[in-house]
Amino acid sequence: MKMMSITFDFTLIDNYSIIITVAGFCIVLATLSLSVCFFTQLHSLLDIMAKRKLKKQGSATHDDTQKVVMTGEENAAIATALYLFFSELHDEEKYVMTIRKVSRTYSPWNSKIYGIWNTMKHW
Amino acid sequence: MNTLQTLFSLWEDTGFHNANWGNIGMIIVGMILLFLSIRYSIKPLLLIPLSVGIVLGNIPFFHEAAYHIGIYQDGSVLNYLFLGVLKGIYPALIFLGLGAMTDLSPLISNPKLMLLGAAAQIGIFATFLGAMVFGFPMPESAAIAIIGAADGNTAIFLTSQVANTLGTSGEGMAVQSLIGPIAIAAYLYMALVPVIQPPIMKLLTTKKERLIRMKPSRTVSRFEKILFPLLGLLLTAFVAPASLPLLGMFFFGNILKESGLTKQLATTASTIMIDIVVILIGFTVGASTQADVFLKWQSLLIFILGAVAFMVATAGGVVFAKVMNLFLKKENRINPLVGAAGVAAIPDSAKVAHEMGIKEDPTNHLINHAMAPNIAGLIGSAITAGLLLGFLF
Numbered sequence: 270m271k272m273m274s275i276t277f278d279f280t281l282i283d284n285y286s287i288i289i290t291v292a293g294f295c296i297v298l299a300t301l302s303l304s305v306c307f308f309t310q311l312h313s314l315l316d317i318m319a320k321r322k323l324k325k326q327g328s329a330t331h332d333d334t335q336k337v338v339m340t341g342e343e344n345a346a347i348a349t350a351l352y353l354f355f356s357e358l359h360d361e362e363k364y365v366m367t368i369r370k371v372s373r374t375y376s377p378w379n380s381k382i383y384g385i386w387n388t389m390k391h392w
Numbered sequence: 393m394n395t396l397q398t399l400f401s402l403w404e405d406t407g408f409h410n411a412n413w414g415n416i417g418m419i420i421v422g423m424i425l426l427f428l429s430i431r432y433s434i435k436p437l438l439l440i441p442l443s444v445g446i447v448l449g450n451i452p453f454f455h456e457a458a459y460h461i462g463i464y465q466d467g468s469v470l471n472y473l474f475l476g477v478l479k480g481i482y483p484a485l486i487f488l489g490l491g492a493m494t495d496l497s498p499l500i501s502n503p504k505l506m507l508l509g510a511a512a513q514i515g516i517f518a519t520f521l522g523a524m525v526f527g528f529p530m531p532e533s534a535a536i537a538i539i540g541a542a543d544g545n546t547a548i549f550l551t552s553q554v555a556n557t558l559g560t561s562g563e564g565m566a567v568q569s570l571i572g573p574i575a576i577a578a579y580l581y582m583a584l585v586p587v588i589q590p591p592i593m594k595l596l597t598t599k600k601e602r603l604i605r606m607k608p609s610r611t612v613s614r615f616e617k618i619l620f621p622l623l624g625l626l627l628t629a630f631v632a633p634a635s636l637p638l639l640g641m642f643f644f645g646n647i648l649k650e651s652g653l654t655k656q657l658a659t660t661a662s663t664i665m666i667d668i669v670v671i672l673i674g675f676t677v678g679a680s681t682q683a684d685v686f687l688k689w690q691s692l693l694i695f696i697l698g699a700v701a702f703m704v705a706t707a708g709g710v711v712f713a714k715v716m717n718l719f720l721k722k723e724n725r726i727n728p729l730v731g732a733a734g735v736a737a738i739p740d741s742a743k744v745a746h747e748m749g750i751k752e753d754p755t756n757h758l759i760n761h762a763m764a765p766n767i768a769g770l771i772g773s774a775i776t777a778g779l780l781l782g783f784l785f
Binding site: 300339 | 500503504506507509510511513514517518520521524525526527530533608609610611613615616619620623624627628631632757760768771772775776779780783
């Protein structure tokens, strides 16, 4: 293993590296915060647009009181049922009965005549 | 050439003649990793190619031979396969596959959880300064710090760009090839997520906080699912263009999935293609740990700094979740365990948050909520990598 002198010197941190650290973290935080604001507002905007569309069509608008609130468990149960249905994992029999004939070739190793129990009877 | 000379030349070519303790040590390390991954099923998809790569990369050979076989020898088969790592091709392809298999609904339905992914980046930036204190040049420090994301692909991508060959940094300091130790450290911490994170999460949270039940996620429309990757791509690409190979591919993969019209492309990207790339990246990264390049004191320091980065990132996410709770209404509060999923180890850290939640309350399922900061962590760390790349060049 090649030896290396391990330094521990705080003066190695120059201004540029501090700028990188502070600016870098702030930019990441700002970018993701901007996404948070945008997507929080987007949902409200889509809701308003959907209401307007329904109003234009003359249908009843769906206000918050009519909103269907479902828990995660209910969602999961519906999703599982749909998944099983579309994956055709539910039981479905063919209703055709067949008897599969299995042919075995004769071998003295599985012969009843030469079976070990027959031999034991004579003992 | 007489018979004796021919036999001697043959002997010189064999591994027995060229073996040194470094090679043998690394082969043993590879064997141990292989044993652990097979016997205890520790990340077998990752560790088996990696450990076989370690063994293969350390078979001693005659360096002066006319034929090239070593991974660092130009023109060898391994060298060509390693190009995918050196040029950052494999990480980009893996991001494409990740995008094609990731459902962004948890993030879209609760966008505020995205901030936890941003908070966890504190580990990367803190370690960047920490590595500089230990005398690493700036590019190497950036590459080491990105281990804090606990995402091997981001780490390989950044290292391949800033610390993959012997050269000089802007300040005239020698920059070394650190891909081997950094990739191994990042993959190792990805595998050790269930070991490293829980004690930190437990230390920083109270039982009451761990029992917090979060509001169920709302249903997300198809329109939102398509809009998110598109806007995400534009926003991140404009902020940090250097992260385009990673995030561009990630969001592209997600558009393939969510469009609903390119199912076979999304399936190929998220199954067959990603499997091929995982084989190649794991194997070549393992093979890059050739003893003479890998066994240095710096490697040990990189492992320690990487662990610190990962631990700080975990703590950053948990603490930020607690801070957010101070400003949120009671019904909107966040379970701080979810904050630990702000690191980019998808989906391991989300699973850890879920399992810890289950331990406290068997009916409190956090996996769906934890996936949101987990995805945000992946996006955040790729932006961070892009920013660091932009700052350094």
